[in-house]
Amino acid sequence: MITETALTLLARFLSGVSVRWVDCQPDTCQRVYFANHTSHIDVILVWSALPHKVRRLTRPVAAKDYWSKGWIRPRLAKVYNAMLIDRKAIKVHQSPVQLMLDQMGHEFSVILFPEGGRQSGERVGEFKSGLYYLAKKRPDLELVPVYLNNMNRVLPRDEYLPVPLLSSCTFGPPMWLEDGEGKNDFLARARDAVMKLSRFDVDEE
């Protein structure tokens, strides 16, 4: 509890994050928050941007091979009640999506980063298919796009010292998988939904 508060405050101070909800309200219903991924502390930011009540029911999805290594990472994962998913040992009945659904039950929401890894620039990468299978198996889940702006300048890939610029975290209107919508169409639409939330772009390139 203390670690959580301290880490959240630190992350908020370093990122100077302002939280916006666009056509969407915080709610305790089961949701999948999917965001662009550019920095180590993205997950802390999205998670701490949620109101306390919602946060208690929301678990970030993280890669087991990365987060179970060393001393600090497993502890951090525990603080954030992370859902550690094994992305290496994929079996027929134990696909990552199935593992996620099992752990979610009918209670928890999840935060995931469908790009897979962190991106090095401002660009939003192609989405991996997990989000699609998740939506297909559980069409009742609200899929909420989240756009993190400027985080790649606060703490870029391969850097460990932050620069305390101002960033923002924008939640967008929920979306669902349409009837008969193909995988590629859906993933492109989801990626679009995230990118639409970028209000202004800061990078000159």
Next chain:
Amino acid sequence: MDPYNWALAATVVTLLAIATLIGRVLQRQPNLGLNPAAVEAFNGRLRAWWIICCLLPVAFLSRPLTVFVFFGLSFWALREFITLTPTRLSDHRALFWVFFLFAPLQYVLVAYDNYKLYSVFIPVYAFLFIPLRVAIAGDPRRFLERVAKIQSGLLICVYCLSFAPALLYLKSKEGALDPLDQGDTARLLFFFVTMVILSEAVQFAWSRLYGKNIIAPEINSSRTWEGFLGGAATTGLLGMLLGAFAPYHQLWHAGITSMLISVMGFAGAMTMSAIKRDRGVRDYGTLIEGHGGVLDRIDSLCFAAPVFYHFSRRLLDAI
């Protein structure tokens, strides 16, 4: 407490209250033909000034705490500045040192009253370090431009602003007839901040009432020659009236420094407008949605602080 301080506090509160009242009245009168955005900007500034004036009495109690408050302002202004002026990812390490070494150290040096070092620390040492660190990062694209951006941010938001709390550490040369005490320098800082506020209000009023010739419409559409000149003259007169609070020995000292504040405040507002126009934005920050950032409020303070400091130092015959 010194009756002087009470009188000063009462005057500042009264002036702020009058300005707030005027702002409110202007807001309620849509048929006066005033630009509502300009009225809103004026009111926004006033709100910020109330906050700063509530923080300032700390100066009478603790100098280091005042320095710390100004450091907080600087830090926030700098992050707004760098957020809005694009830097490349290869500037990351240089920016880290700017935020976590140069900015705090400048204020530490001010708090230790090391004038010899803090007056050259950023414009010499930091300015030599930044291009080197950016060069080592190995990205030649727009090198000069990127370096200049970081240097300008550091100069305006940190170096210039740090001269405001530095006023608290002025002391008389040995053998002075009427040596400066802590109350005197705190009142000097208060006088400075009050005159910055007043000069903005007065320039705004002149511009509204008599403004015809806009100085640079592409940069700022509300700054006029009438506002600038009338504002400077009126601020000078007001400075002589309020000069009783400042520890100057001569009346005209208060008048001349007040005029300088007005001119430099104008310079700050114009420069920051130009940077904002370049970036195509209206305000620096989104701390509170629709109210602009810290930097939008303290631009005139930043530009006026070092000039006011040097003139006061000279006029007070202080070290």
